[in-house]
Amino acid sequence: MDIPFGFVEQWGMDTRRLRLLLELSRLGSMREVADEMHITTSTVSQQLAVLTREAGTALTEPDGRRVRLTPAGRRLAAHAVTILSAVEAARLDLDPGGEPAGQLRVAGFASAVRRALIPITAVLARDHPRVRLLIAEHEPFEAYELLAADAVDLALVYDYNLAPVTPDPSLDVVPLWQKRWALGVPTESDVDVFSAARDADWIVNSRNTADADVVRAVAGLDGFSPRFVHKADSLSLVQDLIVAGLGVALLPEGLALQPGVRMVPLTDPAIVLRCYAVTRRGRATWPALALLLRLLRAAP
CATH class of the missing domain: 3.40.190.10 (Periplasmic binding protein-like II)
Incomplete structure (x- = not known):
């Protein structure tokens, strides 16, 4: 008879009974299982009886004065190896004090x-x-x-x-962490403060609106509406566009600048990512x- 793995869920996954069955398959004696698990022989017998009822088929049979596993019992014991290993792996994986994995x-x-x-x-x-x-x-x-x-x-x-x-x-x-941002402009540009870029074309992120929102907010404080013309996600491409004279953009301070790009510090207000x-x-x-x-x- 096949032992369906799905019926394990119906038991509420009491792995203690599976452990007893696995030990019985290894030791061959309920008394030895009891000694190994530090419980009484009657407890082993009772728990295996419960497991038998849950499985819906005989798991053990008499063998003289001892018992042995039936074919179904041996199949379930083989499943128990996998089940108990998986449960232990999950315990170690989720244990707050365990080794990260x-x-x-x-x-x-x-x-x-x-x-x-x-x-x-x-x-x-x-x-x-x-x-x-x-x-x-x-x-x-x-x-x-x-x-x-x-x-x-x-x-x-x-x-x-x-x-x-x-x-x-x-x-x-x-x-x-936090990172201050500055205004990236062409080297030859005479822009030295944010408000001086009121007539410039702006380069903003192609996939997110955060930098455009910031530029719009700061420009509002200086009384102008920025003109967003170009969009680029890569900071390297943004610098290429600045060098080509196609606009200005926000850049993180400390960024390695390409020739042809310079930074205008922004302090009032500061822009911080x-x-x-x-x-x-x-x-x-x-x-x-x-x-x-x-x-x-x-x-x-």
Whole structure:
């Protein structure tokens, strides 16, 4: 008779009885099982009787003064090896004090991937080889959607101090780093303050509106409406467009500038990008995810 794996769910997965059956298959005696498990022989007998009723078929049969497993019992004992191994693996994987292990799906914007995730992969390979990062580059709104769909375990997102984003209350948000941004202009340009770019064409992100929102907010304080003409996601391409004289754009301070681009510092108001690590509520106790969050918080 085949033992259907699905009936395990109907028992409520009492792995203790499976353990007793597996030990009986190994030791061949209820008394030896009782000694091994530090319980009484009658307890072993009672629990195996319950297991037999749940299986709906005989699992043991008399063998002189001892018992032996029936063919169905041997098949279930073989299943028990797999079931108990999987349960133990899950316990170790989810134990807050356990060794981190597993695949971590991370969605993050390009700068965060370069700044933090790529260096962390080397740390994990050296110190935690059982943890593997699966990295996907996404803008914040895309990362939030993936997180909501449970398609990723962690999202690296950003907003600006002048265009804050309020995340869903079902999410846990960990602040990471901040970065000031400046105005990137052609080297020969005479723009020396934000307001001097009122007549310039602007280059903004092609997949996210955050930088356009910030430019619009600051321009409003200076009494003008910016003219958004070009869109580019890559900061390298943004610089190419600036060099070509096609417009101005926000760029992070400290960025390696191409020849033909210079930075105009912005101080009143300052524009600050803020990076966050976001997870679904209650997930951060998973050892692998908790480890990644610690490494991200420690990143320079």
